[in-house]
Amino acid sequence: xxxxxxxSGIAEDAxxxxxxxxxxxxxxxxxxxxxxxxxxxxxxxxxxxxxxxRVLWAAGLCFTADATEIMLLSFLSxxxxxxxxxxxxxxANITACVFAGSLVGTLTLGYLGDHYGRxxxxxxxxxxxxxxxxxxxxxxxxxxxxxxxxxxxxxxxxLTVPFDIFAEFLPTSHRGKHLLIIEYFWTAGSLxxxxxxxxxxxxxxRLFVIMCAVPCIVSGFLGVCLVxxxxxxLISVGQNDRAxxxxxxxxxxxxxxxxxxxxxxxxxxxEQVENSGFRDLLSRKWRRITLLLWLTWIGYAIGYYGTILxxxxxxDADAVExxxxxxxxxxxxxxxxxxxxxxxxxxLFVVIQTVDSVGRIPTQAMSYIFGGIFIFSLSMSxxxxxxxxxxxxxxxxxxxxxxxxxxxxxxxAEILPTEIRTTGHxxxxxxxxxxxxxxxxxxxxNNSIKFVGTAMLVIHVITACCAYNLPxxxxxxxxxxxxxxxxxxxxxxxxxxxxxxxxxxDPETQPASPVRGIV
Numbered sequence: 376x377x378x379x380x381x382x383s384g385i386a387e388d389a390x391x392x393x394x395x396x397x398x399x400x401x402x403x404x405x406x407x408x409x410x411x412x413x414x415x416x417x418x419x420x421x422x423x424x425x426x427x428x429r430v431l432w433a434a435g436l437c438f439t440a441d442a443t444e445i446m447l448l449s450f451l452s453x454x455x456x457x458x459x460x461x462x463x464x465x466x467a468n469i470t471a472c473v474f475a476g477s478l479v480g481t482l483t484l485g486y487l488g489d490h491y492g493r494x495x496x497x498x499x500x501x502x503x504x505x506x507x508x509x510x511x512x513x514x515x516x517x518x519x520x521x522x523x524x525x526x527x528x529x530x531x532x533x534l535t536v537p538f539d540i541f542a543e544f545l546p547t548s549h550r551g552k553h554l555l556i557i558e559y560f561w562t563a564g565s566l567x568x569x570x571x572x573x574x575x576x577x578x579x580x581r582l583f584v585i586m587c588a589v590p591c592i593v594s595g596f597l598g599v600c601l602v603x604x605x606x607x608x609l610i611s612v613g614q615n616d617r618a619x620x621x622x623x624x625x626x627x628x629x630x631x632x633x634x635x636x637x638x639x640x641x642x643x644x645x646e647q648v649e650n651s652g653f654r655d656l657l658s659r660k661w662r663r664i665t666l667l668l669w670l671t672w673i674g675y676a677i678g679y680y681g682t683i684l685x686x687x688x689x690x691d692a693d694a695v696e697x698x699x700x701x702x703x704x705x706x707x708x709x710x711x712x713x714x715x716x717x718x719x720x721x722x723l724f725v726v727i728q729t730v731d732s733v734g735r736i737p738t739q740a741m742s743y744i745f746g747g748i749f750i751f752s753l754s755m756s757x758x759x760x761x762x763x764x765x766x767x768x769x770x771x772x773x774x775x776x777x778x779x780x781x782x783x784x785x786x787x788a789e790i791l792p793t794e795i796r797t798t799g800h801x802x803x804x805x806x807x808x809x810x811x812x813x814x815x816x817x818x819x820x821n822n823s824i825k826f827v828g829t830a831m832l833v834i835h836v837i838t839a840c841c842a843y844n845l846p847x848x849x850x851x852x853x854x855x856x857x858x859x860x861x862x863x864x865x866x867x868x869x870x871x872x873x874x875x876x877x878x879x880x881d882p883e884t885q886p887a888s889p890v891r892g893i894v
Contacts, residue, residue, distance in 0.1 A: 511585075
């Protein structure tokens with residue numbers, strides 16, 4: 376066995392004492408290792424720039440589309456309840472069928488994202504939402520509306536994939552902040568929906584649903600033009616050369632010379648993995664994390680969507696009753712709804728500033744606790760407090776719900792490894808959609824508002840406990856975290872051990888020798 380040095384090219388005896396290898400300085404180790412690099416290091420070297428901003432717009436508009444298609448339900452269901460003389464359960468079914476569709480869609484499209492590529496799953500999701508979002512305007516009755524909205528939900532279920540694509544193009548140093556910045560697009564959708572409703576519902580609810588489909592149409596167009604396949608996924612299926620070509624193109628778009636950053640003799644480290652599926656999520660290695668993620672997502676979805684429906688119910692109860700009596704469109708309190716929705720801007724701003732210092736786990740736990748307290752206070756104050764007080768409580772509840780849900784999305788993408796990221800993220804999202812499916816029945820008009828507030832508080836506390844027991848992913852490579860890692864790190868902290876870096880965990884790697892390039 377021999378080792379070749381970069382400077383002399385002379386083969387030297389590799390059978391030297393360990394002290395000989397220990398004298399090799401860091402620069403020599405980097406020179407020896409630079410011909411084969413990890414995809415994490417390659418993405419880190421291109422930095423954050425124009426390329427990632429392009430992907431941000433395409434993926435972000437998917438979030439806008441998700442928000443508009445979900446938020447329109449609170450307006451559409453109440454409008455059709457009056458116009459079509461629907462019962463309370465039929466009205467709840469309009470909302471529930473979208474979440475039922477997203478439950479099926481997230482399991483299907485997430486699987487496609489892991490096995491056939493992120494990009495095809497991304498484009499298929501946007502195509503389904505765009506097509507059936509427009510078709511909603513041509514629904515001829517209650518049954519056809521439910522079928523069409525189910526398919527919209529099916530497409531919405533695949534919107535974890537563009538989020539994961541964006542995450543996989545981000546350098547570690549930029550990941551926490553920019554995975555939260557994408558949530559501004561969701562907030563934009565939350566604010567656009569009441570604006571669209573204000574402008575169009577008095578004219579026609581059909582025009583309203585067409586306008587809400589526009590963001591997804593634009594997102595699909597940008598995806599076709601600007602978003603390539605994820606290099607991390609390409610590496611995972613053995614397409615290393617194609618992955619390097621994507622990274623070189625991204626470097627050029629960012630203003631980095633690809634020939635200097637990635638010379639011709641540079642190769643990406645082979646990180647091909649075995650095919651994985653939903654059963655792997657419940658394997659011994661990932662079972663505990665999977666179950667904690669699922670419970671967190673179920674609680675977050677009931678809390679987030681339940682809060683939105685509760686706020687709408689509280690502020691528009693009189694409007695719906697008046698519309699039922701007069702046979703017209705409900706006169707929504709757009710001002711109160713818009714103010715409470717704008718709270719998401721504040722919540723997102725606060726969490727962007729604190730998530731990298733406070734950490735993912737404490738932020739989630741705190742946000743869910745306070746979100747539960749404020750929605751409980753709001754529900755208990757109905758009939759006893761002024762409208763201004765109710766608006767402030769709704770504002771605070773929406774802000775904390777936004778903080779918790781944003782960090783849950785980020786933490787999930789960071790915890791899961793490449794081979795199961797979209798499957799695992801989609802499965803967690805499916806659990807969330809099942810929780811969202813239950814939210815209209817919980818908040819339905821047959822339950823008293825005080826019962827709703829109490830149930831929401833209990834759900835928030837349970838969600839906070841589950842999130843608190845997830846592993847912290849702040850500052851770690853994407854997918855390189857687990858509960859076991861947290862236990863090891865905690866033990867090292869107790870012993871005063873500071874780890875500057877760690878070698879790859881390949882079975883063939885020899886940790887005793889810091890010299891790479893042994894032939």
